[in-house]
Structures are given as structure tokens and as C-alpha cells.
Amino acid sequence: MEDEAGPYQAIPHPGTSWQPQGEPTRLPHEYVRGGTAKLLTLFHPSSGQVRVRGVTCCTNAVLHPWMQQTLTEVLEQLPVATVLPPAHNRSVWERWQAGLSVRFTLLEHLPPLRxxxxxxxxxxxxxPELVCWLMRQGIMPLSTPVAGSWLNMAESIQRILVRRALAGHCPNSAQQVIEWLEASARGWNRAPTPFVWGGKRQARRQRARARRHPLAGSGAYTLQVLQ
Incomplete structure (x- = not known):
């Protein structure tokens, strides 16, 4: 999962901290804006590993080369792909486009999907340049729905990293923001936490629904069975 987060300003950032009662943390009320930074993020939910790069701008000229370099490093660590018959291989790619309202055209000659x-x-x-490059590497790009970027779990890990790096601190420059964000990612990768879609929250919702008794024909429910 890939996402770009920011911009994050080099200004005092409020945050929680342990302080003696009656002596709260104080942030400067006067400061000079030291620029902004963004965070390019590539996240692997099942392992929890995250790859990031802090930048001061996020144009295609910056984003695409970073994606290509980082994805190439990821592919080098994967097992060798199994070569399938051409028709079977194309069906594997087409399966991930099933049900999509907007589909990009697949290359005539496709490598194994990796x-x-x-x-x-x-x-x-x-x-077209980026999508074709991804397909030539055996990478299938999938877009989240419009107004559905929250489905990208890279945003979840970004919020964690940003909170750890900036909350309660006062960076002086965009470069310092970048250094703190990247250091936060290195710390996370020392003991990464895998992400599971739904997780405990989904399990709680399922248990709550199991305790309810829906009423036919409406969205209402009762907490006891009605005869």
C-alpha cells in the first residue's frame, strides 16, 4: 500500500506527555514557520514493515522515481515467480479487474503477477508511464474508490509515525521534520506490528450484532426475543 502524507509544518506540535500536576508542557507562543515536509510511504500490512522517504515536495517527478526504486527493492526480496501459460497468466491479472467500473488496458504480453x-x-x-512500468514488473495497481482513501492502511501507519515523531515537539526546519519522521519509521521497523483488516473492532461489532434481534422490515432491533 502506497500513500503520500502531509504537509507537516515546522511549527510547535501539541501532544500528550507525562507532566507533574499543575505543570503542563508549554509550547512557544511565538515561532517562525520553518517550511513543510511530506512523507512518501510504502506499507506491507501483513508484515508491518514500512518504507518511507521525507520530501519537501511531492510532484510526479519526485514520487514516481521513489516508487520505482522502492518497489524494485521489494521485488528483489520476493521468491522467483512461477511462469504460467499465457492464457492462464492473463486470467490471473484480469481477475483483479473483475467488478471495477474503470479498468486500464492490460499489456499484450504480461509477466507473472508478483x-x-x-x-x-x-x-x-x-x-500511462507509471502504470505500464508497474505491469512490466509484475505489479498490479489497484485504486481505492473515490472518497475512500481511508481504505488504504498506509494512512493508518502514517498517523502513528507522525504522532510519534512530532507530537509535543517543536521542529525548526522542514529538514528536521523529515529526519524525525524517518527516524520514527526506523524505530517502528525494529519491532513492526502486522495490520489485520477489521481486527478487534470488527470482532466487537460482530459480537454486538450477535446479541441483537433485528425486526423484520426495518433497521430497528431489540435486545430480547419478541414472540
Whole structure:
């Protein structure tokens, strides 16, 4: 999963901390804006590993080379792909386009599918050059629905990293923001936590629904069975 977060300003950032009673943390009321930074993020939910790069701008000229370099490093660590008959191989690719209202044209000659890449539904992620490069590497790009970027779990890990790096601190420059964000990612990768879709929250909802008794024909329910 890939996403770009920010901008984050080099200004005092409020945050929680342990302080003696009656002596709260104080942030400067006067400061000079030291620029902004963004965080390019590639996240692997099942392992929890995250790859990031802090930047001061996020144009295609910056984003695409970073994606290509980082994804190449990821592919080098994967097992050798199994070569399938051409018709079977194309059906594997086409299966991930089933049900989509908008589909990009698959290349005539496709390599074995090796990786699924979830991206936000942004124009910069859909340039022909980038999409064709991804397909040639065996990577299937999948976009989240419009107004559904929250389905990209890269945003979840970004919120964690940003909170750890900036909350309660006062960076002086964009470069310092970048250094703290990247250091936060290195710390996370020392003991990464895998992400599971739904997780405990989904389990709680399922248990809550199991305790309810829906009433036919409406969205109402009761907490006891009605005869």
C-alpha cells in the first residue's frame, strides 16, 4: 500500500506527555514557520514493515522515481515467480479487474503477477508511464474508490509515525521534520506490528450484532426475543 502524507509544518506540535500536576508542557507562543515536509510511504500490512522517504515536495517527478526504486527493492526480496501459460497468466491479472467500473488496458504480453499495489485514486498514480512500468514488473495497481482513501492502511501507519515523531515537539526546519519522521519509521521497523483488516473492532461489532434481534422490515432491533 502506497500513500503520500502531509504537509507537516515546522511549527510547535501539541501532544500528550507525562507532566507533574499543575505543570503542563508549554509550547512557544511565538515561532517562525520553518517550511513543510511530506512523507512518501510504502506499507506491507501483513508484515508491518514500512518504507518511507521525507520530501519537501511531492510532484510526479519526485514520487514516481521513489516508487520505482522502492518497489524494485521489494521485488528483489520476493521468491522467483512461477511462469504460467499465457492464457492462464492473463486470467490471473484480469481477475483483479473483475467488478471495477474503470479498468486500464492490460499489456499484450504480461509477466507473472508478483505484487498487488493499493493506491489512492489520484491522477498522478494513473499516468500511462507509471502504470505500464508497474505491469512490466509484475505489479498490479489497484485504486481505492473515490472518497475512500481511508481504505488504504498506509494512512493508518502514517498517523502513528507522525504522532510519534512530532507530537509535543517543536521542529525548526522542514529538514528536521523529515529526519524525525524517518527516524520514527526506523524505530517502528525494529519491532513492526502486522495490520489485520477489521481486527478487534470488527470482532466487537460482530459480537454486538450477535446479541441483537433485528425486526423484520426495518433497521430497528431489540435486545430480547419478541414472540
Amino acid at each position: 505484487l498487488l499495489l493499493v493506491l489512492d485514486n489520484l491522477t498522478g498514480h494513473k499516468t
